[in-house]
Amino acid sequence: MRTYSLPTKISALLFDMDGTLYTNPAYAQSQIDLPIKRLAVLQGKSFEQMQAEIAEFRAKFATSLGNVFLAFGVSIEESIRWREELYEPTKSLCHDSRLRETLIRLSTSRKLALVTNNPTLVAQKTLTALGVDDRIFSVIVGLDTCKVSKPHTAPFLKAVELLGVPCSECVSIGDRFDIDIAVPLSLGMGGIIVNGVEDVYSLP
Numbered sequence: 001m002r003t004y005s006l007p008t009k010i011s012a013l014l015f016d017m018d019g020t021l022y023t024n025p026a027y028a029q030s031q032i033d034l035p036i037k038r039l040a041v042l043q044g045k046s047f048e049q050m051q052a053e054i055a056e057f058r059a060k061f062a063t064s065l066g067n068v069f070l071a072f073g074v075s076i077e078e079s080i081r082w083r084e085e086l087y088e089p090t091k092s093l094c095h096d097s098r099l100r101e102t103l104i105r106l107s108t109s110r111k112l113a114l115v116t117n118n119p120t121l122v123a124q125k126t127l128t129a130l131g132v133d134d135r136i137f138s139v140i141v142g143l144d145t146c147k148v149s150k151p152h153t154a155p156f157l158k159a160v161e162l163l164g165v166p167c168s169e170c171v172s173i174g175d176r177f178d179i180d181i182a183v184p185l186s187l188g189m190g191g192i193i194v195n196g197v198e199d200v201y202s203l204p
């Protein structure tokens, strides 16, 4: 865990979801592989060929998966639909009572928001799979909310607007600096990089 510019008054915590609220490398990898498989079929290529093309693109441009697919001709709307159809968090994730208790504890003194590059439907299914009541988050911003992925400023600003809290009193928490932390810092928030859910347990 590493912290960046934590404010003295913290009124809200903006959580990333994947790789932050759970640690499951196999499920994380499947979220990349499943849409690549679908794209390969659509473009008449082998999975391996499609995977290599996407890996080459990602080596050049470090960006979100949604933006990678956009560059390969898959609109954000289509990306949202694919993820809603392909991702099944309940098959890969299980109830995490320690996470639930951690979030309940944090929510007693601060507002919580979930800001994810997955669609809100997938976010809700993921929280259900983890045994976390989605009402613990005052705000859920997904890919379908702003139709752009983090690290765009829009999802963060939307969350802050819905929370009704100034950026200077927010902390963004996630597992990827470029996606979850850099932009919030530029907006005046604090940031915390976690190495998975194990670090989240220690946040209170």
Ligand SMILES: [Mg+2]
Pocket: 016, 017, 018, 019, 020, 174, 175, 176
């Ligand atoms: Mg993440």
